[in-house]
Amino acid sequence: MAITTAILIVSFGAIFGSTAITSMNRPHRMQDRPEFEVSTEMREVFEDEIKRDRAQRLERLGLTLILVAIMTELLVFMASYYYAEKSIKPVKDAYDKQREFIANASHELKTPIAAARANFEALATTEQPWTNNVDAELDRAAKLVSDLLVLARTDGRTTVLEKKDVDLVKIVKKREQLIEARLDEKKIELDLPDSVIVKIVRADFEQILDILLDNAIKYSKTKICISLNDKRLKISNDGKTIPSEKLPKIFDRFYQTDKTAGGSGLGLAIAKSVADQNGWKILAESDKKSTSFILDF
Numbered sequence: 001m002a003i004t005t006a007i008l009i010v011s012f013g014a015i016f017g018s019t020a021i022t023s024m025n026r027p028h029r030m031q032d033r034p035e036f037e038v039s040t041e042m043r044e045v046f047e048d049e050i051k052r053d054r055a056q057r058l059e060r061l062g063l064t065l066i067l068v069a070i071m072t073e074l075l076v077f078m079a080s081y082y083y084a085e086k087s088i089k090p091v092k093d094a095y096d097k098q099r100e101f102i103a104n105a106s107h108e109l110k111t112p113i114a115a116a117r118a119n120f121e122a123l124a125t126t127e128q129p130w131t132n133n134v135d136a137e138l139d140r141a142a143k144l145v146s147d148l149l150v151l152a153r154t155d156g157r158t159t160v161l162e163k164k165d166v167d168l169v170k171i172v173k174k175r176e177q178l179i180e181a182r183l184d185e186k187k188i189e190l191d192l193p194d195s196v197i198v199k200i201v202r203a204d205f206e207q208i209l210d211i212l213l214d215n216a217i218k219y220s221k222t223k224i225c226i227s228l229n230d231k232r233l234k235i236s237n238d239g240k241t242i243p244s245e246k247l248p249k250i251f252d253r254f255y256q257t258d259k260t261a262g263g264s265g266l267g268l269a270i271a272k273s274v275a276d277q278n279g280w281k282i283l284a285e286s287d288k289k290s291t292s293f294i295l296d297f
Contacts, residue, residue, distance in 0.1 A: 114142075144266070154273040161201045168196040168205065172228055175209055182217055183224075191227035198230055198297060204274050208282070209233070211271040212293045219291065233295040242286040250284045268293075
């Protein structure tokens with residue numbers, strides 16, 4: 001559309017300009033026919049009439065060019081919209097089918113996993129190493145199914161949830177208390193104001209916060225730093241540096257920078273999906289000292 005508009009402006013501007021210049025340089029009829037003698041007053045009247053006629057012609061030409069440009073823009077827009085819809089529809093249909101498959105498959109997998117766990121617990125009357133392995137794998141499968149369901153619901157969410165004024169500082173402090181038991185020897189450093197009131201969907205902020213905190217606990221060595229203001233949440237850890245070539249993929253589904261750390265590789269993908277739903281921006285930064293995840297409201 002921008003290219004079409006530019007072409008129309010240049011083309012019609014050139015037509016209008018060349019027409020106006022040609023009209024101005026065209027000799028008067030009175031000058032073309034010297035055999036007729038007329039008075040000065042009559043000549044001035046004729047010249048004024050010719051000037052008005054030229055101005056009217058240029059005005060009509062300008063209006064015609066504007067109308068033609070508008071009609072052309074409308075036709076180009078409708079054609080572009082039609083072909084864009086036609087080309088995107090197969091991709092959209094495939095995406096919708098994929099999302100529906102993930103939701104249905106995840107829902108169907110929950111039942112056999114629950115049944116397998118119940119039967120396994122009934123059979124595990126003796127403590128054996130392999131029983132712990134089976135139990136751990138069942139937990140991992142259940143977490144994966146749960147993450148897939150959350151991701152499918154988030155992708156398919158079309159309704160806008162109600163936003164309310166929320167004190168983010170209270171939420172962060174509450175979450176900090178809840179994860180203390182998982183810290184072991186690690187420390188949390190807080191850089192928080194007294195209060196930060198933001199109008200948001202509380203559940204979405206809590207979900208992203210939980211994912212980022214869980215990620216920080218998993219990869220940090222000695223400390224986790226949390227800073228917050230009315231525009232940004234930043235959670236840093238002093239764990240392994242993420243190579244710069246891996247940072248663009250960090251929010252991709254099933255992508256893991258460290259395969260030995262466990263997990264499904266869906267947590268950060270869920271965080272990004274929730275952030276996108278709210279119009280927020282989430283990104284990752286990593287240097288030699290720390291890795292940070294930043295959520296901009």
